[in-house]
Amino acid sequence: MHLISLGCARNEVDSEELAGRLAAGGFTLVDDPDEATAIVVNTCGFIDAAKKDSIDTLLDAADHKGNGRTRAVVAVGCLAERYGRELAESLPEADAVLGFDAYPDIAGRLEWILAGGHAEAHAPRDRRTLLPVAPVARPARAAEVTVPGHGWIPRYRLTTGASAPLKIASGCDRRCAFCAIPSFRGSYLSRPVDEVVAEARWLVARGVREVVLVSENSSAYGKDIGTNLERLLVGLDTVDGLDWIRVSYLQPAEIRPTLLDAMLHLHRVVPYFDLPFQHADPVVLRRMRRFGDPESFLDLLDRIRSVRPEAGIRSNVIVGFPGETEAQVDVLADFLAEARLDAVGVFGYSDEEGTEGATLGPKVPEEVIAERVDRIAGLVDDLSAEAAAERIGQRTQVLVESASADGHGVGRSVHQGPETDGQTTLVGADPEARAGDLVWGIVTGADGVDLVVRAETR
Numbered sequence: 001m002h003l004i005s006l007g008c009a010r011n012e013v014d015s016e017e018l019a020g021r022l023a024a025g026g027f028t029l030v031d032d033p034d035e036a037t038a039i040v041v042n043t044c045g046f047i048d049a050a051k052k053d054s055i056d057t058l059l060d061a062a063d064h065k066g067n068g069r070t071r072a073v074v075a076v077g078c079l080a081e082r083y084g085r086e087l088a089e090s091l092p093e094a095d096a097v098l099g100f101d102a103y104p105d106i107a108g109r110l111e112w113i114l115a116g117g118h119a120e121a122h123a124p125r126d127r128r129t130l131l132p133v134a135p136v137a138r139p140a141r142a143a144e145v146t147v148p149g150h151g152w153i154p155r156y157r158l159t160t161g162a163s164a165p166l167k168i169a170s171g172c173d174r175r176c177a178f179c180a181i182p183s184f185r186g187s188y189l190s191r192p193v194d195e196v197v198a199e200a201r202w203l204v205a206r207g208v209r210e211v212v213l214v215s216e217n218s219s220a221y222g223k224d225i226g227t228n229l230e231r232l233l234v235g236l237d238t239v240d241g242l243d244w245i246r247v248s249y250l251q252p253a254e255i256r257p258t259l260l261d262a263m264l265h266l267h268r269v270v271p272y273f274d275l276p277f278q279h280a281d282p283v284v285l286r287r288m289r290r291f292g293d294p295e296s297f298l299d300l301l302d303r304i305r306s307v308r309p310e311a312g313i314r315s316n317v318i319v320g321f322p323g324e325t326e327a328q329v330d331v332l333a334d335f336l337a338e339a340r341l342d343a344v345g346v347f348g349y350s351d352e353e354g355t356e357g358a359t360l361g362p363k364v365p366e367e368v369i370a371e372r373v374d375r376i377a378g379l380v381d382d383l384s385a386e387a388a389a390e391r392i393g394q395r396t397q398v399l400v401e402s403a404s405a406d407g408h409g410v411g412r413s414v415h416q417g418p419e420t421d422g423q424t425t426l427v428g429a430d431p432e433a434r435a436g437d438l439v440w441g442i443v444t445g446a447d448g449v450d451l452v453v454r455a456e457t458r
């Protein structure tokens, strides 16, 4: 069985849980798709480009069926959940399309598909799952994964790096007007603190030094189970061998003093804030069903920087939301100029089915949205490059992702999150430095959001 994971870090965790369940069900994971009897594609349905990438990947996977060994291509994940029926009907190359409720029995479903159950795959029973429960016995082969005793899903690591996403919750109870996630990911469901801490220990035992806490909204963690993110961070801070705890996706308006205190003072929690402001103009934010304004956002940044001036701060913004005016884009631009963030993802608004935004007007013309994206993206490129240059001379810690014997390496400094915030070139490191090491050094150069760090001599 070969598994392809697309999309975000949350999907990566789902993929590792699916792989764990498949391995526990007797399947062997292989790197080469031509060696696989089945190819499972964990799709992304977030934006149009991601949807297209998912469909292209499914079609590429189906090409392997001509090799005489691969017998099934199965779509799972967000695109499969959100557009299951349409996908099954329009993509006969896929032998099955499975929604989230198929995950607990994914091994049985795959056995059933490989046993010839594919014909029914295109006669969906309901919206969520396009296959009936597999009527086959589980193979009796031994599981290849350790199953910890805390009730969490066996996880089969698909990557070997020293950084791993750690899911703390699924779903979302917010109803941001541009976002379709709550419509297909369901209500917010936190994982118990001891379960998350146990999984962190399990990851550390396998060489992980950084965990990235992922969910749709980390600041809401625990509300549904009588706890909060502060308590989870205190629990994780006790995990020996864990060096960096990185929190992703905090709602700016939900950062209460106790949470800020935990994030700024707990030993293993890195000074890194992922704050998806989405906009700064208060009228646009209200129409987006979000909170805040430039003053409250800047006050939050001041509070962070007054304690940890070196903190990394990243964000996402959306331009072109229905009704947005040029003056409101100016408010966003002025805010970004004052906020001086390390990295900002800039997205052009597009209507998503089933969202409130899709019902709102007046729509901003596509070419105007493209102009606004160019304007704001150009601005944040300049501002991010300036923020990186201002780090020259700072002392920082780097997580090495690859290293060579000449002391050169590539990694991320403490204020760079995986994949989104640039990378760090390490020079002058110990020739014995290895991927997974943490190295202290001084920032000596910057290029865009990327940094150069000279390692401290021991």
Ligand code: SF4
Pocket (backbone or CB within 6 Å): 172, 173, 174, 175, 176, 179, 180, 181, 182, 216, 217
């Ligand atoms: S954008 Fe809003 S609705 Fe969508 S996942 Fe984030 S918090 Fe939830």
